[in-house]
Amino acid sequence: MSSLTPRRERLTDSEGGSQMSLSVDRSQTLEIDALELVESCLTEAGWDFQRDEDDETLQCIAASKWGDMGGMFANRVEPPAMHFSITLDVKPTETRRQALAELVMMANERLWLGHFDYWSDEGVIIFRHAIPMLDRVEPESGEIRAVMAAGLDAVNMFVPAFNFVIWAGKTPREALEAALFETAGEA
Numbered sequence: 001m002s003s004l005t006p007r008r009e010r011l012t013d014s015e016g017g018s019q020m021s022l023s024v025d026r027s028q029t030l031e032i033d034a035l036e037l038v039e040s041c042l043t044e045a046g047w048d049f050q051r052d053e054d055d056e057t058l059q060c061i062a063a064s065k066w067g068d069m070g071g072m073f074a075n076r077v078e079p080p081a082m083h084f085s086i087t088l089d090v091k092p093t094e095t096r097r098q099a100l101a102e103l104v105m106m107a108n109e110r111l112w113l114g115h116f117d118y119w120s121d122e123g124v125i126i127f128r129h130a131i132p133m134l135d136r137v138e139p140e141s142g143e144i145r146a147v148m149a150a151g152l153d154a155v156n157m158f159v160p161a162f163n164f165v166i167w168a169g170k171t172p173r174e175a176l177e178a179a180l181f182e183t184a185g186e187a
Contacts, residue, residue: 034082034138038073041144047071062086062152066159071151073144080133084114084147086155088125090162092118099165100125103172107158113150116158125162127151 035051035058042049042060049060060071067089074083092100097120104116104125114129129147131139157179164175 032137034075034133035073037138037141038082038144041141041148045145045148047148062148062155064152064155064159066156069155076130076133082131082133082139082144083128084130084144084151085126085128086151088127088155088159088162090125090159090166092120092123092125092162093166094120096166096169099172100162103161103165103175106172106176107154107161110157111150111154114147114154116154127154 035056038058039049039051042058047060047062049058051058056076057072057074060073062069062071069086069089071084071086076083097118100118101120104118108115114127116125116127118125129150131143131147133139158176161172161175161179164170164178165172168175170178
């Protein structure tokens with residue numbers, strides 16, 4: 001398996017100033033498979049997973065308190081990053097599009113790692129985070145475990161709010177307050 005290693009170069013701009021540029025050194029091949037580390041973390045956490053045929057992505061099951069959610073890790077070459085996402089098992093409706101977009105923004109203000117996106121064309125809400133991979137070929141296992149935990153925490157905390165907006169017709173603020181109150185009440 002070949003891998004790309006980013007290389008930093010100093011360039012001089014037209015005014016003689018120095019600029020940083022990133023280029024990729026394609027001459028190096030490495031025998032490190034970053035997804036093997038992800039598989040190890042998934043196994044340790046008890047998450048079911050399967051590597052895709054392209055050998056660059058892993059599909060996994062994130063068992064939240066609201067049911068199983070589809071997750072994915074993808075090792076990207078350009079830009080070099082390990083991408084993680086969880087697709088929420090909610091059914092967004094077109095009529096609630098603006099309210100959902102506002103709720104996504106409000107939920108993101110409360111996240112310490114990762115963020116939610118609402119992809120209205122596909123009709124899905126996802127949690128996602130990318131781990132930059134410049135100057136290295138794999139993330140640390142702690143980084144992988146941290147995004148898994150942050151994703152599952154975010155799903156557990158905010159799925160009720162998304163459902164309150166979609167199915168109960170609540171405003172984003174009402175939905176968020178209700179979901180956060182329920183979460184706090186479980187502590």
